[in-house]
Amino acid sequence: MGVAAACSVSAATPVAARAASANVAALQIALAGAGLSPGPVDGISGPQTQTALQRFQARRHLLVDGIAGAQTRRALGRRGRPALGHRPMRLGTRGWDVAALQFLLRVRGYGSGGLDGGFGPGTLAAVQRFQQAAGLTVDGIAGPSTLAALRRLQVTPTPTATASGPVRFLRPVSVAFTDGFGYPGGRRHTGLDYPLPYGAPVAATGVGVVAFAGWNSGGYGNLVVVRHRLGFETWYAHLSSITTSVGASVSGGTVIGHVGSTGHSTGPHLHFEVRQFGTPIDPVPYLLTASAARNVPVAGGAAAPCRPNADARQTQDTDPLVARIDRCP
Numbered sequence: 001m002g003v004a005a006a007c008s009v010s011a012a013t014p015v016a017a018r019a020a021s022a023n024v025a026a027l028q029i030a031l032a033g034a035g036l037s038p039g040p041v042d043g044i045s046g047p048q049t050q051t052a053l054q055r056f057q058a059r060r061h062l063l064v065d066g067i068a069g070a071q072t073r074r075a076l077g078r079r080g081r082p083a084l085g086h087r088p089m090r091l092g093t094r095g096w097d098v099a100a101l102q103f104l105l106r107v108r109g110y111g112s113g114g115l116d117g118g119f120g121p122g123t124l125a126a127v128q129r130f131q132q133a134a135g136l137t138v139d140g141i142a143g144p145s146t147l148a149a150l151r152r153l154q155v156t157p158t159p160t161a162t163a164s165g166p167v168r169f170l171r172p173v174s175v176a177f178t179d180g181f182g183y184p185g186g187r188r189h190t191g192l193d194y195p196l197p198y199g200a201p202v203a204a205t206g207v208g209v210v211a212f213a214g215w216n217s218g219g220y221g222n223l224v225v226v227r228h229r230l231g232f233e234t235w236y237a238h239l240s241s242i243t244t245s246v247g248a249s250v251s252g253g254t255v256i257g258h259v260g261s262t263g264h265s266t267g268p269h270l271h272f273e274v275r276q277f278g279t280p281i282d283p284v285p286y287l288l289t290a291s292a293a294r295n296v297p298v299a300g301g302a303a304a305p306c307r308p309n310a311d312a313r314q315t316q317d318t319d320p321l322v323a324r325i326d327r328c329p
């Protein structure tokens with residue numbers, strides 16, 4: 001719908017435009033391990049991470065400069081060292097480098113292990129899966145060749161990213177989007193814009209729990225965030241009304257609000273995002289052809305309600321390569 005439905009959310013959230021860094025993720029994991037709250041492990045040094053880092057520096061009577069330099073890393077103990085690449089990592093290895101490795105694996109879609117700086121069985125399995133996929137020797141040891149292969153690949157997902165694993169979402173509404181993810185028209189855009197009239201119902205795109213439902217002053221206006229398994233979130237912005245609340249369980253097709261133009265928006269539309277571990281990613285490779293909107297005709301013209309997929313209700317330990325958020329028609 002061109003200019004009328006454009007949103008400028010991305011301008012209000014410059015954090016999303018910064019590339020995620022494995023070292024920042026390692027810092028976030030170390031700070032969390034030290035009892036501070038650096039926010040989600042997303043590899044982006046935002047305000048929460050900065051505050052946590054400065055609090056740590058103040059607590060240890062270090063120079064409070066918000067930079068994770070040598071002194072700060074030393075003060076973090078075994079969580080603060082060694083640097084990534086200084087040693088091969090294997091089952092039992094702990095430290096900063098393992099945390100960075102876990103983040104790289106996760107961003108590449110091989111993240112069934114924890115983000116805790118400890119090389120356990122989950123990390124081992126993830127390394128082995130990555131090595132296999134990358135055509136490397138599958139020895140479960142993250143040495144120079146494995147790290148080189150992991151680093152060769154861009155950390156920040158690009159508009160041409162493909163979905164890693166079979167996680168899929170329904171489409172939030174049944175119309176085609178206008179502005180895509182990436183740089184449509186030269187501006188950074190962290191989601192998809194769907195042109196719709198005021199009041200059109202917006203449905204959750206898969207099984208999850210509402211993590212946020214309210215006003216976002218950063219440009220999203222009335223916003224609903226649904227937290228799914230495996231680190232995925234879906235965001236629904238600029239709503240005119242919200243019909244759900246924090247903690248509510250939803251599945252594909254649950255109406256969570258209605259289209260509006262609240263926040264930084266120049267006309268009624270739905271701004272939809274998919275985030276993985278806090279980083280906006282291109283939703284397109286993750287979208288099924290079916291829509292979550294009510295009474296959407298499926299092949300043959302019949303209207304079929306979406307049934308939550310059984311394995312989407314299992315624990316978060318389910319292997320992402322065999323799990324789906326939902327499996328509507």
Ligand SMILES: [Zn+2]
Nearest residue numbers: 007192193271
């Ligand atoms: Zn948008």
